[in-house]
Amino acid sequence: MCGGDTGRGGGGACAGSTDLVPVPARVTGPSGCGFVLDGRTGIDAAPGTEGTERWLRSAVGAAFGLALPPVPAGRDDAVALRLDPRLGAEAYRLDVVAATRSVRITGGDPAGVFWGAQTLRQLLGADAFRRAPVRRGGRTAPAVLTDLGIEDRPRFGWRGLLLDVARHFLPKDDVLRYVDLLAAHKLNVLHLHLTDDQGWRIEIRRYPRLTAVGAWRSRTKRGHRASPLWDDTPHGGYYTQDDIREIVAYAAERHVRVVPEIDLPGHSQAAIAAYPELGNTDAVDTAGLAVWDTWGVSPHVLAPTAHVLRFYEGVWEEVLELFPAETSPFVHIGGDECPKDQWRASPTAQARIAELGVGDEDGLQSWFIRHFDRWLAARGRRLIGWDEILQGGLAPGAAVSSWRGYAGGIAAAEAGHDVVMCPEQHVYLDHRQDAGPDEPVPLGFVRTLEDVYRFDPVPPGLGPDAAARVLGTQANLWSEVTENRARVDYQLFPRLAAFAEVAWSTRLPAPPARDLADFERRMTAHYRRLEALGVDYRRPDGPLPWQRRPGLVGRPFDPRPPDA
Numbered sequence: 001m002c003g004g005d006t007g008r009g010g011g012g013a014c015a016g017s018t019d020l021v022p023v024p025a026r027v028t029g030p031s032g033c034g035f036v037l038d039g040r041t042g043i044d045a046a047p048g049t050e051g052t053e054r055w056l057r058s059a060v061g062a063a064f065g066l067a068l069p070p071v072p073a074g075r076d077d078a079v080a081l082r083l084d085p086r087l088g089a090e091a092y093r094l095d096v097v098a099a100t101r102s103v104r105i106t107g108g109d110p111a112g113v114f115w116g117a118q119t120l121r122q123l124l125g126a127d128a129f130r131r132a133p134v135r136r137g138g139r140t141a142p143a144v145l146t147d148l149g150i151e152d153r154p155r156f157g158w159r160g161l162l163l164d165v166a167r168h169f170l171p172k173d174d175v176l177r178y179v180d181l182l183a184a185h186k187l188n189v190l191h192l193h194l195t196d197d198q199g200w201r202i203e204i205r206r207y208p209r210l211t212a213v214g215a216w217r218s219r220t221k222r223g224h225r226a227s228p229l230w231d232d233t234p235h236g237g238y239y240t241q242d243d244i245r246e247i248v249a250y251a252a253e254r255h256v257r258v259v260p261e262i263d264l265p266g267h268s269q270a271a272i273a274a275y276p277e278l279g280n281t282d283a284v285d286t287a288g289l290a291v292w293d294t295w296g297v298s299p300h301v302l303a304p305t306a307h308v309l310r311f312y313e314g315v316w317e318e319v320l321e322l323f324p325a326e327t328s329p330f331v332h333i334g335g336d337e338c339p340k341d342q343w344r345a346s347p348t349a350q351a352r353i354a355e356l357g358v359g360d361e362d363g364l365q366s367w368f369i370r371h372f373d374r375w376l377a378a379r380g381r382r383l384i385g386w387d388e389i390l391q392g393g394l395a396p397g398a399a400v401s402s403w404r405g406y407a408g409g410i411a412a413a414e415a416g417h418d419v420v421m422c423p424e425q426h427v428y429l430d431h432r433q434d435a436g437p438d439e440p441v442p443l444g445f446v447r448t449l450e451d452v453y454r455f456d457p458v459p460p461g462l463g464p465d466a467a468a469r470v471l472g473t474q475a476n477l478w479s480e481v482t483e484n485r486a487r488v489d490y491q492l493f494p495r496l497a498a499f500a501e502v503a504w505s506t507r508l509p510a511p512p513a514r515d516l517a518d519f520e521r522r523m524t525a526h527y528r529r530l531e532a533l534g535v536d537y538r539r540p541d542g543p544l545p546w547q548r549r550p551g552l553v554g555r556p557f558d559p560r561p562p563d564a
């Protein structure tokens, strides 16, 4: 992208690179190499920028062993943090000024200041991503390019990642680490899939069995469901309410919003195992039901009864208290893959269809979602659900996560609903990233780093009004075959870096014209950052020996073209 002294980092050398990911909107300069963060450098933080001041000290200060003390306004040798609402939401301007040995970051809002600080960390070289200084002779912090100006702002306001902590639980510390990794890539939404057939992961005080029973399973299918292998180690875990408060606060400090998902009325076997009366007891015997130990879509769905509605209102009352409206305006109600067989067989469900006059089982699903749309709206929240919530008519205020391709999102946007584009054909990061035989537990579509880089959240042909309804985009990582952090890292990276650029950068042209070579060149610097962060990313030439899973059956298929 831009020239300048590109001497390599390390020791006192110049970090000297504007190889930033995601690529900023505009870079001017630099004129040379020379600005150094050192013992003289302080932080001059204007009111409203204190969060970024704290973060700079704890992240960048720790990396270089520098105190970065508060200093008065106008002093040289400072990182100055400022607000200027004229720049707009999440936008920032960053200037490195050689004459005063200073950096000035001006954000359109506190989030913008924070994204600017993330850019500064990238400018400081890979060692800025470590937790303690690496002394290689000389000073710890390398010099960076000077008389450099960066102007930047996001393309979309919703730049998300879904972590499925239901199929395989992720310990709290791992979740906090992924919040940091999102922030490092200027991603700002963490969608936590907290409940599913295979586990319930959030403490609900009034229903203790949801976690006492629903948070663990006795064994787990290894590989795809066609695999004959089992892991007989019991699996489980859940977040206490204080764990959740901690995650939400940690994310908020980093301008990441957390979207909790409580999936209903399908994907509910763990809840029914905990409280059998939530199931269709007149059609099936739910008394001996256990949390599911294999993969797929369970037939056990919630019964369409007043009791179930009250029960889930009780769940949501606690969830809303844990995820405050300021940081979680949207909450996710699932609504995906709800098999209708039990409702067809249940006299209670059939009577409900007749009584409500909703016609059929799709109407019943729609009734469920509409109930919670109204209930959440009355409490100042917006409902978002998977695109199946379009079946039987979409509730008036609902937003849609479009996962089965673009079609659901297009239909919803054209009907005036907000949409988050996350089509499985493009951004399901549980799917394999290479067609080769060494990919661990290969699933579904082959979506390489390049494929993700060429994804466009706004499909061609969408009119301007409908396009304005696209709030943004989200990558989803379902965890059937990612049993721990190392496996999650492998599936996420480096593709999440490409995704972040797609979601953030206003500078990318339409997909065919995207400059993959430039992205790959910048990724050379970015791989060093990921290594300093300890990310188990997939190397460009394939998995390292311990990243393979020989003998585990996957489910490679590619039935639909990418734009289906």
Ligand code: TNX
Binding pocket: 336, 337, 386, 403, 428, 430, 478, 479, 480
């Ligand atoms: C579909 S995306 C699902 C998930 C699976 C995923 C596997 C969605 C709303 N439902 O339950 O884990 O495919 O890729």
